[in-house]
Amino acid sequence: MAEHKDCSTTEKIAMEGLKVSGNLTLMEVADRSYAGERLSRMLGELAKAGVNMMLFIGGESQEEIRFASCVAASDGAHIKALMDLNPELRTGVELSAAVDLLALFPHRFDFRTLGLGLIALARARIPLHGFCSSLSAITFVADHTDLDQAVAALKGCFELGVEIS
Amino acid sequence: MEWRYPDLTPIRCPLPFLDDALETKAAYRESRIKTYGFQRMTGLSLVRITVHRSETESLGQAFCRLGEEGIGFLLVFSQCRGQAMEVCLVVTAERVGVVEARLGEFLAGTDRLVRPGVPSEMVFFQGPHFGDRYGILEAAVRGLAARRVKMTAAACSGSCIYLVLPEGKSEEAVATLSEMFEIPRASSTKLSTTCR
Numbered sequence: 001m002a003e004h005k006d007c008s009t010t011e012k013i014a015m016e017g018l019k020v021s022g023n024l025t026l027m028e029v030a031d032r033s034y035a036g037e038r039l040s041r042m043l044g045e046l047a048k049a050g051v052n053m054m055l056f057i058g059g060e061s062q063e064e065i066r067f068a069s070c071v072a073a074s075d076g077a078h079i080k081a082l083m084d085l086n087p088e089l090r091t092g093v094e095l096s097a098a099v100d101l102l103a104l105f106p107h108r109f110d111f112r113t114l115g116l117g118l119i120a121l122a123r124a125r126i127p128l129h130g131f132c133s134s135l136s137a138i139t140f141v142a143d144h145t146d147l148d149q150a151v152a153a154l155k156g157c158f159e160l161g162v163e164i165s
Numbered sequence: 166m167e168w169r170y171p172d173l174t175p176i177r178c179p180l181p182f183l184d185d186a187l188e189t190k191a192a193y194r195e196s197r198i199k200t201y202g203f204q205r206m207t208g209l210s211l212v213r214i215t216v217h218r219s220e221t222e223s224l225g226q227a228f229c230r231l232g233e234e235g236i237g238f239l240l241v242f243s244q245c246r247g248q249a250m251e252v253c254l255v256v257t258a259e260r261v262g263v264v265e266a267r268l269g270e271f272l273a274g275t276d277r278l279v280r281p282g283v284p285s286e287m288v289f290f291q292g293p294h295f296g297d298r299y300g301i302l303e304a305a306v307r308g309l310a311a312r313r314v315k316m317t318a319a320a321c322s323g324s325c326i327y328l329v330l331p332e333g334k335s336e337e338a339v340a341t342l343s344e345m346f347e348i349p350r351a352s353s354t355k356l357s358t359t360c361r
Contacts, residue, residue: 044303058319058320059317060317112229113232115231118225119226121221127218128243133240138241
């Protein structure tokens with residue numbers, strides 16, 4: 001395996017900041033019997049229930065459709081109620097325990113920022129549920145129970161201007 | 166308190182200093198959801214990698230090397246399922262070879278699957294308070310599904326919605342989305358293929 005210097009051997013990278021969004025629930029859906037309309041139907045039901053998605057990651061392959069969404073913990077009950085009313089939407093749905101979003105900004109579309117973040121979190125043994133880029137931020141999804149260690153790990157790698165929570 | 170009007174796309178603003186029971190909701194009067202216009206990118210490639218979660222550090226090292234070589238991404242997103250982490254990278258088509266090579270080097274000997282890059286295009290857009298509102302991605306997905314415009318992936322965090330489409334489909338997607346969403350008169354769609 002190739003070797004690479006990392007954040008333990010280089011100076012911290014200056015970032016404008018880190019934004020933490022908490023009190024969230026992760027909803028994951030994986031469906032191998034995807035009929036083509038399920039994503040639209042599921043999103044429609046969530047919209048009707050007024051559920052805002054703080055983060056959405058979805059993809060479709062030849063084998064299945066899979067998507068993950070972070071919603072306010074208080075919306076977890078809305079989602080469970082939807083599943084009860086629409087059993088066909090329940091297939092492959094998992095609602096996790098509390099998660100947080102840690103958004104590091106700006107990423108400048110730089111793989112190094114993403115790489116260093118992943119290395120820092122991996123070394124701190126923070127299991128990730130996922131990550132996603134936007135126009136300016138890289139957002140990591142981690143268990144709420146790991147929040148303090150995750151923030152400390154990222155601070156060990158990046159010089160953060162502001163912390164927003 | 167809640168004010169609702171028919172056919173609106175509401176904004177939802179929980180106030181953290183108040184009790185949950187006093188959540189405040191407000192709504193825009195919008196018959197069509199406003200956007201700041203659509204950005205369309207062509208000449209891209211979607212690379213999918215599946216690694217064991219224990220290989221996150223090696224994946225990070227591969228990304229660091231790519232960054233040091235001056236290679237950037239347009240969109241990255243990842244989901245985990247059990248111990249498997251699936252990572253999707255959208256990069257320019259001319260960079261896909263080096264991206265696959267570095268992933269191969271750094272993840273050699275690990276239990277990983279790097280699927281060859283798939284020619285892709287991307288559409289992304291923002292609008293007022295998109296990060297705080299519900300129903301916007303749903304409107305986009307519903308519109309595309311109604312016109313049978315196939316979408317490979319979607320990702321949104323913050324206020325920007327990204328749609329990854331098969332090669333040759335972004336123009337049709339923008340035409341469809343333009344029927345669903347309101348776009349500024351001065352600017353409609355910007356086409357871009359530039360990237361590091």
